[in-house]
Amino acid sequence: MLERTVALTKGMGTTLKYFFTHPNETVSYPEERRQLPPRARWKHRLRRYDDNLERCIGCELCAAVCPADAITVVPAQNDPEHPRSPGERYAKVWDVDLIRCIFCGMCEEACPTDAVVLGPDFELSAYTRQAMIYHKEDLLEPER
Amino acid sequence: MLLTVVIDIVKSLILVIFLLTAFAYLTYGERKVLARFQFRPGPNRVGPFGLLQPLADGIKMALKEEIIPAEADRYVYLLAPLISLVVALLAFGAIPWGPPAHLFGRSIPLQIFNPNVGVLYIFAISSLGVYGLVLGGWSSQNKYSLLGGLRSSAQVISYELAMGLSVAGVLILAGSASLTHIIRAQDHYWFVFPELIGFLIYVITAIAETNRAPFDLPEAEQELVAGYHTEYTGMKFAMFAMAEYINMITVSGLAATLFLGGWHGPWLPPFLWFLIKVGIFLFIFMWLRATLPRLRYDRLMAFGWKVLLPIAVVNTMATAAFVALSR
Numbered sequence: 001m002l003e004r005t006v007a008l009t010k011g012m013g014t015t016l017k018y019f020f021t022h023p024n025e026t027v028s029y030p031e032e033r034r035q036l037p038p039r040a041r042w043k044h045r046l047r048r049y050d051d052n053l054e055r056c057i058g059c060e061l062c063a064a065v066c067p068a069d070a071i072t073v074v075p076a077q078n079d080p081e082h083p084r085s086p087g088e089r090y091a092k093v094w095d096v097d098l099i100r101c102i103f104c105g106m107c108e109e110a111c112p113t114d115a116v117v118l119g120p121d122f123e124l125s126a127y128t129r130q131a132m133i134y135h136k137e138d139l140l141e142p143e144r
Numbered sequence: 145m146l147l148t149v150v151i152d153i154v155k156s157l158i159l160v161i162f163l164l165t166a167f168a169y170l171t172y173g174e175r176k177v178l179a180r181f182q183f184r185p186g187p188n189r190v191g192p193f194g195l196l197q198p199l200a201d202g203i204k205m206a207l208k209e210e211i212i213p214a215e216a217d218r219y220v221y222l223l224a225p226l227i228s229l230v231v232a233l234l235a236f237g238a239i240p241w242g243p244p245a246h247l248f249g250r251s252i253p254l255q256i257f258n259p260n261v262g263v264l265y266i267f268a269i270s271s272l273g274v275y276g277l278v279l280g281g282w283s284s285q286n287k288y289s290l291l292g293g294l295r296s297s298a299q300v301i302s303y304e305l306a307m308g309l310s311v312a313g314v315l316i317l318a319g320s321a322s323l324t325h326i327i328r329a330q331d332h333y334w335f336v337f338p339e340l341i342g343f344l345i346y347v348i349t350a351i352a353e354t355n356r357a358p359f360d361l362p363e364a365e366q367e368l369v370a371g372y373h374t375e376y377t378g379m380k381f382a383m384f385a386m387a388e389y390i391n392m393i394t395v396s397g398l399a400a401t402l403f404l405g406g407w408h409g410p411w412l413p414p415f416l417w418f419l420i421k422v423g424i425f426l427f428i429f430m431w432l433r434a435t436l437p438r439l440r441y442d443r444l445m446a447f448g449w450k451v452l453l454p455i456a457v458v459n460t461m462a463t464a465a466f467v468a469l470s471r
Contacts, residue, residue, distance in 0.1 A: 008436075015181055015435040025183040 041105050041118035044096050046140045049086070054140065055115035056094060057087035062107035062116055070100035071107060087113075094136035098124055156256055160233060167389045168198035174430050181434035208378035213285055216375065220283035225380045228276030228387035232394065235269040238262040239397045240324055242407050242415040253324070254415070262323035263311055266398055267304070270353065273391060274300045277355075277362055280384070281372035292371025295441065296362035299352055302448030307349035309456035313342040313463035314402045327406035334405040341459045343403045345452055347428070350395035352448070354388060357433035361441055396425035 027034045047055050058075025076092035084090040107116050126132050172187065172194070179186030187194035212221060237256035244251045259265045274296055281293020315321050317338060318329035326335075336343050352359040363371035373384045400406060400421035409417035439447070 011435050012431065016431065018183070019181050019431075019434075022183050024185055026185050028185070028188075 036120050036122070040120045040122065041103050041108075043098065043119055043121040043124060044101075044107070044134070044139050045117050045119045046091075046094060046136060047115055047117060048141050048143070050144070052143045053083065054085040054090055055113045056091045056111075057085050057113055057115070058089040058091040059112060061110045061112065065106045065110040067104060067106060068100045068102050070097045070102075071095070072097075091136060094139065095133055096139070097133045099129060099132045151250075151252060152256065155252075155254075156237075159236065159256060163233060163236060163390050163393065164386065166393055167386050168202065170389045170392070170426065171201070171385070172198050173426070174433075177427065177430045178434055181431075202382075205378055205382040208381075210380065211375070211377045213375050215285035217283040217285070220279050221375075222380070224276050224280030224283060225376065225383035225387070226276075227279065228273055229383045229390075231269055231273040231276065232387040232390040235266050235273075235394045236390065236397065238265050238323060239394065239401055240327060240406060241397070241418050242413075255323070258322060258324050261321045263315060263321045263326075263398075263402070266394070267308060267311075270391065270394065271300060271304055273387065276384070276387065277372045280376065281362075284372075284375035286375050288368040288370075289372050289374045292362040292364075292368050292374070295364075295368075296355060296372060299355070299359065299361060299444065299448075302445050303349045303352040303452070306345055306448060306452035306456045307353060309453070309460050310342040310345035310349060311402060312456075312460045313339045316460070316463050316467050323401050323406075326402060327408065330405040330408060334403065334408075336403045339403065339459075339463065341455065342463075343399075345456050345459070346399060346403065347425075348452065349448075350399060351429065351432065352444070354391045354395055354429075356388075356392065356429055358436035358438050359444060360438060361444060364438055366438075392426060392429055393422060396422045396429070399425050 049055060058073060060073045060075065063071040063073045072093060072095040073091050074093035075089040078084055078088060078090050103118060105118055108118055124132070175197075176186040176194075187197040190196040190200045212218060238259055239262075240253065240255035240258070242254035244253045246252075277296040278293040281289040281291070281296070284290070314326060314335050317335060318326040320326060320329070329335075351357075355362050361371075362368075363373065365371075368374070373381055376384060397418070400418060404421045406421075407414035407418040409420075412420075
């Protein structure tokens, strides 16, 4: 009986101590932002070489490895005069459905040219399913 | 005569409006305090510091669809929340919230009425409140509601005896059951000091009486969905919530009156003292809720009958013996 009363008092003391001393844990999201971990894996990015050529050569390995079948790649032949990528082919279409994507990073690992990487853009919401499908134009790095 | 009636009506109106506002802001206060205990900011979006949150909740509640289950006993189902709320409001009538005020040469007592059995009146009325819960649980035709209602009746039976006896000591010391007399008897010292055990028993049983954590078995959401008010929506649900929170204020007010000298206190105006004392009890209610997990059903019964009741009996007898011998 006495033991339990002591335990109860101790518990009450603990909560009261935290009531007065412990700072709030909440991050009030839109106003405050938590620092993302440096290797956070969110929205895809398609990278370029320093000479502005696209790294993606349309090999479709990312689409093949994707466990969620979220990636669609349609390759096309490069125009020899104005090549889009250093290889024979480039990606005419490179779509990722971010509703299906599970952000596992397998595409990143499969990519032979390090063209696709997962970046830190995590604010992914839209009013329609169509708007959640990101196209090559949305994902490609701007020209330097 | 007419003037007395008018004064009584005005006083009652002020009290009802005050209690309903207090209920609204008690929900806000509870959410804020509980949030602080859990390191959260609590409601902070509606108005500055979220102060308009109760208003938003009220509008939301009023606009909700009123659902009556097809199998429900309609009249009893509709009556149950009314019983809870009316009884909760009635009980507060006998609690004095300040010394008699002097206005236009008249002395107006700051309580709705002063029965010479004030303590008994409050206990009688507040134990009627359980009818609201039992009938609400029974008429919903839902097994969880029924279980919640049954639990609340069993709980009240287990606790009311100890509660009554815990206060008996105060009645013996004051020599009266009128709340005004009890406060006057505490002019020199508060009854917490001679009646510390009675006070502790009263606080524990008051929590059980108002169905608050850790004795919130009638609405144990993990086992019973929401207990007796599972099937209630909109304003009917809000009325149960109002009853619960106003009961909290009532038992806190009674605790302040019986044990902490009511509105007695230095420097500050008496009404403010009363509010501060009630506020401390309300904070303890929230503090307990933030700390303790719910008791198991059978342990709650065992605690009421086998621990609290014997202690309360011994305490009452000791007080009676002390008063008898010191005469």
